[in-house]
Amino acid sequence: xxxxxxxxxxxxxxxxxxxxxxxxxxxxxxxxxxxxxxxxxxxxxxxxxxxxxxxxxxxxxxxxxxxxxxxxxxxxxxxxxxxxxxxxxxxxxxxxxxxxxxxxxxxxxxxxxxxxxxxxxxxxxxxxxxxxxxxxxxxxxxxxxxxxxxxxxxxxxxxxxxxxxxxxxxxxxxxxxxxxxxxxxxxxxxxxxxxxxxxxxxxxxxxxxxxxxxxxxxxxxxxxxxxxxxxxxxxxxxxxxxxxxxxxxxxxxxxxxxxxxxxxxxxxxxxxxxxxxxxxxxxxxxxxxxxxxxxxxxxxxxxxxxxxxxxxxxxxxxxxxxxxxxxxxxxxxxxxxxxxxxxxxxxxx
Amino acid sequence: xxxxxxxxxxxxxxxxxxxxxxxxxxxxxxxxxxxxxxxxxxxxxxxxxxxxxxxxxxxxxxxxxxxxxxxxxxxxxxxxxxxxxxxxxxxxxxxxxxxxxxxxxxxxxxxxxxxxxxxxxxxxxxxxxxxxxxxxxxxxxxxxxxxxxxxxxxxxxxxxxxxxxxxxxxxxxxxxxxxxxxxxxxxxxxxxxxxxxxxxxxxxxxxxxxxx
Numbered sequence: 001x002x003x004x005x006x007x008x009x010x011x012x013x014x015x016x017x018x019x020x021x022x023x024x025x026x027x028x029x030x031x032x033x034x035x036x037x038x039x040x041x042x043x044x045x046x047x048x049x050x051x052x053x054x055x056x057x058x059x060x061x062x063x064x065x066x067x068x069x070x071x072x073x074x075x076x077x078x079x080x081x082x083x084x085x086x087x088x089x090x091x092x093x094x095x096x097x098x099x100x101x102x103x104x105x106x107x108x109x110x111x112x113x114x115x116x117x118x119x120x121x122x123x124x125x126x127x128x129x130x131x132x133x134x135x136x137x138x139x140x141x142x143x144x145x146x147x148x149x150x151x152x153x154x155x156x157x158x159x160x161x162x163x164x165x166x167x168x169x170x171x172x173x174x175x176x177x178x179x180x181x182x183x184x185x186x187x188x189x190x191x192x193x194x195x196x197x198x199x200x201x202x203x204x205x206x207x208x209x210x211x212x213x214x215x216x217x218x219x220x221x222x223x224x225x226x227x228x229x230x231x232x233x234x235x236x237x238x239x240x241x242x243x244x245x246x247x248x249x250x251x252x253x254x255x256x257x258x259x260x261x262x263x264x265x266x267x268x269x270x271x272x273x274x275x276x277x278x279x280x281x282x283x284x285x286x287x288x289x290x291x292x293x294x295x296x297x298x299x300x301x302x303x304x305x306x307x308x309x310x311x312x313x314x315x316x317x318x319x320x321x322x323x324x325x326x327x328x329x330x331x332x333x334x335x336x337x338x339x340x341x342x343x344x345x346x347x348x349x
Numbered sequence: 350x351x352x353x354x355x356x357x358x359x360x361x362x363x364x365x366x367x368x369x370x371x372x373x374x375x376x377x378x379x380x381x382x383x384x385x386x387x388x389x390x391x392x393x394x395x396x397x398x399x400x401x402x403x404x405x406x407x408x409x410x411x412x413x414x415x416x417x418x419x420x421x422x423x424x425x426x427x428x429x430x431x432x433x434x435x436x437x438x439x440x441x442x443x444x445x446x447x448x449x450x451x452x453x454x455x456x457x458x459x460x461x462x463x464x465x466x467x468x469x470x471x472x473x474x475x476x477x478x479x480x481x482x483x484x485x486x487x488x489x490x491x492x493x494x495x496x497x498x499x500x501x502x503x504x505x506x507x508x509x510x511x512x513x514x515x516x517x518x519x520x521x522x523x524x525x526x527x528x529x530x531x532x533x534x535x536x537x538x539x540x541x542x543x544x545x546x547x548x549x550x551x552x553x554x555x556x557x558x559x560x561x
Contacts, residue, residue, distance in 0.1 A: 181362045237535070261369060261397045265361040265389040272392070272516055276540055286400050333535070 038153060039090070046089040046220055047149075049156055057153045061086035064100045064144020068180045068297055069197060072111045076118025077201040079143045082223065082298035084126045087149035088208035089221040089301055091157035094126040094149045099133025102142035115143050126205055160236040162218035162304030166330040168241065169314055171207040171322050172199050172300025174227060174291045175254025182262040192253040199251065200298040207301050207324070210316040215306035222299035226270040227292045228278055230302060231345060240331040240344040245288045249323035254294075258287035266295040274345075283349030292347070304330055351379055357386040357413055364390045365397055372403070372418060381418040384410075391416055392516060399518075407517075408485070453488040454555035455481065457497040460505075462561045474500070477561045478507040478514075487517045488559070490551050492543070494524035502528070503536035511539040524548060 031040070038057060039049040047061035063083035067075040080097075087094050099119060103112050123130045128147070179196040182188035204221060211219070222230045227248075235241055270293040280289060300322075305313050310326055317324035331346075354371045356364035368383045375381055383394055391407050394416040398405035404419040461470025462477055478500070481487070491514065493501050500507050501523045515521050521540025528534040528542060552558055 185362060185366050187366075261365040261393075261400070262362045263365065263393060265387070265393065268361070268389045268392050268396070272389075272512070276512075276515055276521070279541070 038156060039158060046086040046159060047092075049090060049092075049151060049153075051153045055152060057151050057156070059087050059090045059092040059149040059151050060146070061149075062100070062144070062146040064102075064142050065297070066140055066142050069183075069193075069200075072114040073118040074197055074201065076115035076120075076143060077122050078118075078197070078298050079115075080119035080122035080145055081201055081203050083145035083147050084122060084128070085204045085221045085223075085298060085301075087147055088204040089157065089159070089219050090149075090151055091155055091208070091212075091216070091219065092149035092151035094123070094128035094147060094205075096129050096131045096148050097123045097126075098131055098146045099135075100142075100144050100146060101133060101135035102138035102140065103135060104139060104141065105137045107141070111141075115141075119143065119145060122201070122203065126203055157216050157219035159218055159220035159230075159234050162234050162236075162239060162330045164239055164330050164332045165307050166217050166304040167307050167310035167326045168231070168243070168328045168330065169303045169305060169310065169317070169324050170222065170227070170249060170300050170327050171204065171303075171317055171324045172202070172222070172296070173249035173251045173254075173323055174222075174294055174296065174299075175251035175257075176200055176296050176299070177226075177264050177267060177294040178254045178257045178262060178290065179251060180297070181264050182257040182260075185262065187260070187262055188257065189253060192251065192257070195251050199300075202298075204301050206320050207317060207322060210320060211301075211303060211305070211313055214303075214309040214313045216303055217306060218304035220302050222296045222302050224266060224295040224297070225273075226267060226294050226296065227302070228345060229270045229274045229293075232274045232277055234302065234304060235330065235345070239333055240346065241328055242331055243292075243328035243345060243347045245284045245292075245347050245349055247325050247327045248288070248291070249325070249327075250291055254291060255285070255287040258290040258294075263290050264295060267293040270295065278345045278347060280347045281349050284347050288347075300324075350376070351382070353382040353384065355384045356390065357384050359385070359390075361390055361393050365393055368394060368397065368416075368418065372401075372420065375418075375420045377420060379420045381420065383416050383418070384413055385415070386413050388414065390414070395518070406485075451486065452554060452556045453486075453559065454551050454557070455488045455491040455559045455561070456552065457491065457493050457500065457561060459496045460499040461496075471506075474561065475506045475510075478510045482510040482513040482517075487514060487519050489555075490520040490522060491540075492522050492524070492548055492551060493540075494527050494548065496531075498523045498527045498531060498533055501537060501539050502531075502533040503538060505538070508538055515539055522547065522551070 036051045038051050047059045049057050049059050051057045069075050084094055120130050176196045176199060179188050179192050183193050218234050220230050220234055231241060267290055314324055314326055352371055354367050356367050364383060364385050371381050385391060391414045395405055398418055406417045408415050461467050462473035463470055499505060511521055522543040523537060523540055525542045525544055
């Protein structure tokens with residue numbers, strides 16, 4: 001059955017192209033101007049936003065990847081939660097979704113059925129409608145969704161609106177990349193895998209809803225590029241940030257797997273891409289460094305929230321059962337006293 | 350006994366898992382060679398060696414890559430108190446012969462190399478940094494000051510080479526006063542900002558200083 005599928009090679013968001021490579025290519029693509037396009041790929045944002053009227057914009061996103069767990073039903077749920085997340089990261093609401101499927105012709109179609117079932121259930125939970133899809137016969141399994149949502153044009157959560165003093169809040173624990181890597185070499189405990197699966201299948205819808213009453217200046221979902229690359233994008237090369245490593249939520253046993261070097265290529269690519277913008281204080285362990293670069297499949301939302309609202313938001317998220325404390329803050333472009341310079345991320349133990 | 354582990358075609362973390370397993374069976378002064386087929390795996394293996402405090406060297410061979418772990422002392426997951434006592438004095442004795450990396454510091458004070466034509470000097474400097482990135486044993490640190498900071502900032506032709514050096518663990522330092530003077534502080538792409546104390550300390554502690 002599912003055990004026979006070559007399901008887990010470089011699954012989930014670890015399968016993303018490295019951020020450096022992507023930058024190179026995107027720079028060369030011609031772009032046309034359209035004033036209605038409020039968010040395009042200039043800002044490396046999570047989804048595109050197109051204004052239809054002064055009160056209404058559509059949010060469009062597309063995400064798909066190879067499996068990172070053995071169970072096709074759970075894989076479907078994770079892929080869908082991950083794709084839907086981009087709508088939430090923009091402050092939008094999910095409306096409709098289309099399946100994207102690559103599937104080997106000779107493989108048991110029941111497996112495909114389970115994947116699609118898992119995905120459909122998550123779209124339903126998101127309050128959206130599954131409207132169709134497209135499938136390709138391919139050597140490997142890949143699945144995901146193209147999702148359309150709506151947002152008020154004045155209430156978009158861009159990922160680069162953060163400003164100094166904003167507090168940073170992360171809504172899901174780090175470590176799913178490390179745990180799925182450990183699981184691939186059969187060194188992960190059931191407890192750790194269950195916790196990672198539970199985190200990956202959870203929709204970011206509830207975190208986004210909780211945040212709608214707060215002054216959110218910037219938001220992104222933490223996925224393949226890991227916490228630090230996504231945070232770096234959020235700072236837009238303008239501001240610095242301080243991160244309190246001990247305040248970071250981490251999945252059980254993920255740190256000990258990192259110490260055992262059950263780490264991914266993607267985390268190292270992330271380190272190469274952004275490592276020279278990050279300064280780790282003495283006392284930040286190797287495991288914590290790895291966790292901060294760890295690619296997250298269907299990771300949490302990272303909010304830059306007005307400092308006045310930070311405690312309220314953290315409290316609301318904790319009531320929903322999320323380990324979402326304040327993990328740091330955005331700092332001035334050149335905050336020498338605190339050791340931060342422009343675009344610099346300073347990690348404290 | 351030296352050992353070779355073939356991890357070509359394996360995705361991380363498998364090369365690391367294989368290397369870790371093989372290291373457990375090695376003895377002092379043994380060398381473990383791990384063959385891999387991509388640069389990222391090399392970097393992950395070097396990172397692991399650094400964490401385990403094992404001296405390691407990288408290299409290229411037959412179109413692939415390898416990392417050699419030079420095992421200095423017995424690696425045991427949890428040495429008992431007795432073992433620790435036996436090992437400690439021995440480890441101390443070994444220290445002078447430990448293949449320590451030479452602490453080479455490169456100091457670059459201009460964006461071009463040598464006197465004469467500035468245009469030629471720029472070409473030479475680009476070639477110098479490229480060649481530096483290809484060294485088997487890279488320097489510990491490169492310090493950029495005065496016009497040198499133009500090389501670590503936006504518009505430099507050597508960014509890729511410097512990133513490569515950085516990935517090899519070379520510390521890249523640019524003088525903060527100089528970045529300010531040329532208004533390049535927010536244009537820094539590779540490495541860290543430093544001050545005169547560090548610039549002096551690094552040079553004072555160096556085994557060798559190279560000034561192109």
